[in-house]
Amino acid sequence: KQEVTQIPAALSVPEGENLVLNCSFTDSAIYNLQWFRQDPGKGLTSLLLIQSSQREQTSGRLNASLDKSSGRSTLYIAASQPGDSATYLCAVLYSSASKIIFGSGTRLSIRP
């Protein structure tokens, strides 16, 4: 069964710290993995997309990595700010049947 898991479910860190969010998935036959941010009561905003042939993508203070062989992706946030507080979700697009499966998310809180 294709599953996507995010641990921890919640994380609280002081402002300025660098942090890593984790996403693991079963079945390495993926098209891509995408990281999203969701603010309370809002839709999802795409942060980074890593294609299956890529190892990492960077956007500003964000860096996402992909290791298909181990079924893992990480989202690295540098110099965290209170405005980074949100729920972060990863989603895997599997090659078979073009199915997209989401992790349950990590709720991040950055303390001023």
Added chain:
Amino acid sequence: EAQVTQNPRYLITVTGKKLTVTCSQNMNHEYMSWYRQDPGLGLRQIYYSMNVEVTDKGDVPEGYKVSRKEKRNFPLILESPSPNQTSLYFCASSLTGQQDSPLHFGNGTRLTVT
């Protein structure tokens, strides 16, 4: 502005009364999909469409219908809503549904069925 537009944002209805949630995108995307988000269960895919007149079931299609008669529109239809369909619904689209196409989401529709 490139966007995915869902309507309505909020909807309260009664059991059994047919309803439609509309979704429209202005980016000429081929791939569109619907999700529901529930506490503790995360986002689950209801239906998706790779192109006009092509639709497929996701993980939780029971009780829902979709149609894709035009590229830009992908309505979600609940023929006979039940309280267990109370949820937050999201529509999303991407250029091709393939590996280099990020998903773009609408702002969501919060549905309550009493």
